[in-house]
Amino acid sequence: MADAIPRLGALDHLGLAARATAEPGAAGVWLGERRFLAKINLRGDPQNAAFMQAAGAALDGVQPTTAPNTAVRAAAIDLLWLGPDEWLVVAAAGSEAALAARLAAAVAPHGGTVTDVTESRTTITVSGPRARDALAKGCPIDLHPRRFRPGDCAQSLLARVGVILLRADDATGPVPRFELHVLRSMADYLWRFLEDAGQEYGVAVVESEDRSQGSGIR
Amino acid sequence: MLLIHCPWCGPREEVEFRCGGQGHIARPADAMDISDAEYARYLFMRTNPKGWHYERWNHVHGCRRWFNALRHTVTHEIRATYRPGEKKPPLPDGTT
Known part of the structure; x- marks a missing residue:
């Protein structure tokens, strides 16, 4: 069963937790x-109002931005501009499966694509x-x-x-x-x-x- | 280090870009009908001017989008960058 495989972080071997301090002094x-952190790649046509609206609704009202090199930051979601038709959704660890499914269902009818790249x-x-x-x-x-x-x-x-x-x-x-x-x-x-x-x-x-x-x- | 103006991201350093060779190469509309020699000319033959050159560039370490640039192959001056589909700017020296 996939759940039985321990999930290893990319930097676990460095033992950072043991070195961590609450007071950097x-x-x-x-x-x-x-x-x-959940990371989901979102692509779609920003000229398509229906796509933009569907994406925003599926992301708890966080609307994809068309302003280059900026992110929309909300309480639970960061939405980073990656390109004129591409964004990266960053959300709390563990939320990727549900969020990606919800987002995909919302934007697929409007030509959007969603890829879980967590x-x-x-x-x-x-x-x-x-x-x-x-x-x-x-x-x-x-x-x-x-x-x-x-x-x-x-x-x-x-x-x-x-x-x-x-x-x-x-x-x-x-x-x-x-x-x-x-x-x-x-x-x-x-x-x-x-x-x-x-x-x-x-x-x-x-x-x-x-x-x-x-x-x-x- | 050059600053290259990505049509989407704005000015970025040269290291983020890759040159993709000559730009504005149109695929023959009648590709099925032309001779192998003509097709090979479209596929392989490229201009190599000493001077202004229309090129394709990719912002490979940024937004990963292709765009076009008008670059001087001697001075390395980049006169203009523009998105695919946009009209190409005239050559600065008045030639075509």
Whole structure:
């Protein structure tokens, strides 16, 4: 039975939980992993009002955006723009099967397609006062707060690895917070790159939090 | 490092892109009727100008969409980028 197979996270072998701290202290870069977030690829024609409406209704009112490089962020769902007819739905771990089925049923009559890509990527969080400096060592995107604002997202390269990058804070807190959705086979490499990039600022591993439980640093 | 203007994502660094060769190659409408030599010319023969060149590019590490660009093969200047289906801009030097 498939349920009997233990589900392994992409970074489980690094033993991050044992290193995690609730208090990053003086560290400049805070790294964490959000395991198993539901990720669903949504495609459809944004000119088709019926498709857009059906998608929004199936996503609890979160409407797909046509504004490039931005995400719509709601309590339980992030909806990231990936292309002119493509979006990534990110939701709480474990919700992918039900959400994908609901979304597919809603958009299929309007030419939309839904693919559950949960297992393809894991999510690394980069936060802390020097998070931007660490990321800038490997990323061609201008992450200055004037250019990469809360809710902005981008697909680009980080240390030569393709990532989906999201500014996940709302600018009310003292530090920025980024989420990197990275292919799980690249996650180990990217984590080690980030630890190395952040070394001069001090690196703290923070608790791997789940959205449904809420978190102080989200 | 060049900044290339993706028609969908806006300006991004050159490393995110791949060149896809000559653009605006029309598949012969009468492909079933033309000779093998003519079909091979469509399939394999490409221009290789020293100067302005219409090209296809792919934002391979970004939105993964194809677009067209007008690029100078000597200076590497990219004069224009535009979406598939959009009218190609005139050559800057007035030639055709």
